[in-house]
Amino acid sequence: MTVQRSILRKRILLTGAAGGIGSAFFRSTAEQYTFRLADINTTSLGEIVPEAHEVIALDVANLEACQHACSNIDVVIHLAADANPDADFYQSLFHNNIQGTYNIFRAAKDQRCQRVIFASSAQVFAGYPVDVQAHPESPLRPMNMYGVSKCFGEAVASYFAHAEGLSSIAIRIGAYDVRRDPSNPLRRDPNPRYLSG
Numbered sequence: 001m002t003v004q005r006s007i008l009r010k011r012i013l014l015t016g017a018a019g020g021i022g023s024a025f026f027r028s029t030a031e032q033y034t035f036r037l038a039d040i041n042t043t044s045l046g047e048i049v050p051e052a053h054e055v056i057a058l059d060v061a062n063l064e065a066c067q068h069a070c071s072n073i074d075v076v077i078h079l080a081a082d083a084n085p086d087a088d089f090y091q092s093l094f095h096n097n098i099q100g101t102y103n104i105f106r107a108a109k110d111q112r113c114q115r116v117i118f119a120s121s122a123q124v125f126a127g128y129p130v131d132v133q134a135h136p137e138s139p140l141r142p143m144n145m146y147g148v149s150k151c152f153g154e155a156v157a158s159y160f161a162h163a164e165g166l167s168s169i170a171i172r173i174g175a176y177d178v179r180r181d182p183s184n185p186l187r188r189d190p191n192p193r194y195l196s197g
Contacts, residue, residue: 009032011034011073012075013038013069013077015077015079018041020176021079030050036073037056038057040057066107073108073113075116076104077117078116085144086146087146098149101118109164118171119173120150121173123142124140124151124172125140125141127143128141157170
């Protein structure tokens, strides 16, 4: 029964698998799915991954590499991004958050994946006054280029869902404090604009 159960498990590509959210998600669901864990730096993944799962180095800015990563995958959970709200657009956000997001959706569609789950951010609403509660129907109002990159990702998800028929889900993450990490910008500067959504 165990062999049959592992054959029937969904194959998940988890980008950004070495990050705080990715590694926590993997630890909590490793027994339910067969994972292909992908990150630009896989050093920390080798220590936590049982043999039933695969680890690959992946630069999401490389479309050919994304095509290979999405091969024989059912669902892509796309967490790979530079999550720093102060990240430089040309040095990081363009390649990691803009080009990388498009590449993952394009590759998922080309490789016949069933769905992409995109990690967006509450930063898409950070431009609203603190006394205004944004809703899913509210116009997007980012306050930094990181937020803009997440608006782009949501638009890419919508395009692939409606124009190309790829089931796409965008989840707006408000905050995630990895192991109470003192280097986390949210811990250093708990600005309500960064935490609201």
